[in-house]
Amino acid sequence: MSDIVLKVKNITKTYSKKVVVNDLSFKIFESEIFGLLGPNGAGKSTIMKIITGLSKMDKGDVLICDKSIKKNFEKAILNVGGVVENPEMYENLSGRANLEYYASLYENVSKKRIDEVVEIVELQDKISDKVKTYSLGMKGRLLIAQSLLHRPKLLVLDEPTNGLDPEGIVKMRQFLKKIAIQEKASILLSSHNLAEMEVLCDTIGILKNGELERVYTMEQLRADREKISIKVDFPNYAGKLILNKFGKIPLSILKNTITLEMGSEKIPQLTILLVSNNINIYSISAVKQTLEDVFLGTINKKTTPLLDFDKRRNNE
Numbered sequence: 001m002s003d004i005v006l007k008v009k010n011i012t013k014t015y016s017k018k019v020v021v022n023d024l025s026f027k028i029f030e031s032e033i034f035g036l037l038g039p040n041g042a043g044k045s046t047i048m049k050i051i052t053g054l055s056k057m058d059k060g061d062v063l064i065c066d067k068s069i070k071k072n073f074e075k076a077i078l079n080v081g082g083v084v085e086n087p088e089m090y091e092n093l094s095g096r097a098n099l100e101y102y103a104s105l106y107e108n109v110s111k112k113r114i115d116e117v118v119e120i121v122e123l124q125d126k127i128s129d130k131v132k133t134y135s136l137g138m139k140g141r142l143l144i145a146q147s148l149l150h151r152p153k154l155l156v157l158d159e160p161t162n163g164l165d166p167e168g169i170v171k172m173r174q175f176l177k178k179i180a181i182q183e184k185a186s187i188l189l190s191s192h193n194l195a196e197m198e199v200l201c202d203t204i205g206i207l208k209n210g211e212l213e214r215v216y217t218m219e220q221l222r223a224d225r226e227k228i229s230i231k232v233d234f235p236n237y238a239g240k241l242i243l244n245k246f247g248k249i250p251l252s253i254l255k256n257t258i259t260l261e262m263g264s265e266k267i268p269q270l271t272i273l274l275v276s277n278n279i280n281i282y283s284i285s286a287v288k289q290t291l292e293d294v295f296l297g298t299i300n301k302k303t304t305p306l307l308d309f310d311k312r313r314n315n316e
Contacts, residue, residue, distance in 0.1 A: 038207030081147030
């Protein structure tokens with residue numbers, strides 16, 4: 001049986017003759033946390049609305065647990081839970097009453113299951129209180145509890161940490177990781193908090209103008225985000241020597257400092273090259289890029305190679 005929970009196949013969406021999502025494809029595997037990054041207007045929310053059935057695509061298809069939302073919408077969408085477009089809860093009811101109401105909309109959601117989701121999001125002490133007394137973070141946790149009632153295989157969350165304080169962000173991260181493991185649920189989320197995405201997600205997809213520019217697993221990102229910084233006395237000449245030796249690698253020069261996009265294993269070769277050509281080296285070090293560096297570098301480039309993300313897993 002395939003461990004692919006979500007398969008987005010060449011979807012396109014146009015609003016008022018403007019292409020918002022353009023021939024976009026990606027996959028999410030079981031228990032994987034997949035983060036969508038992109039500037040405002042890149043198409044993140046539109047993609048999530050299409051996946052959750054809140055918007056129709058013009059072309060393409062979405063398969064959830066191998067079921068097409070075009071051909072078999074009801075069975076496909078039963079595998080989905082989501083918090084998209086700031087859904088409202090019943091403020092004058094308790095958290096438990098809200099969950100009991102939403103549980104009644106599904107078949108076979110027991111009181112035991114309600115207790116389980118309350119425990120997952122750690123609202124046991126407040127679940128009998130009215131929702132209007134909840135903090136923003138508690139309301140977010142209640143919404144996630146609601147979305148888990150029917151044991152979905154895919155959880156779709158649009159900006160789940162938006163507006164939370166640092167403690168709330170940490171708690172949300174803990175809940176989502178627990179859900180992925182304990183519930184064996186895949187999670188698709190978007191956020192503008194790049195530092196948080198870096199520690200939360202297994203895989204990052206970077207969107208630009210409705211197209212998926214790049215997909216990174218965090219392992220690949222950590223291995224592929226090293227730079228070398230060298231301070232020398234003749235930077236332009238040194239830069240020419242480096243390009244002649246190593247080819248057209250990304251290189252920038254600021255005053256006497258050269259920054260290269262290459263791994264630290266090249267430092268010995270660089271040192272030998274520059275010293276043998278009478279270039280004085282005042283410092284040389286490896287510098288780690290952050291996800292923010294990679295994100296900004298990707299969206300500011302005209303073209304970026306798309307990683308073959310099918311290779312994230314050896315099997316489908």
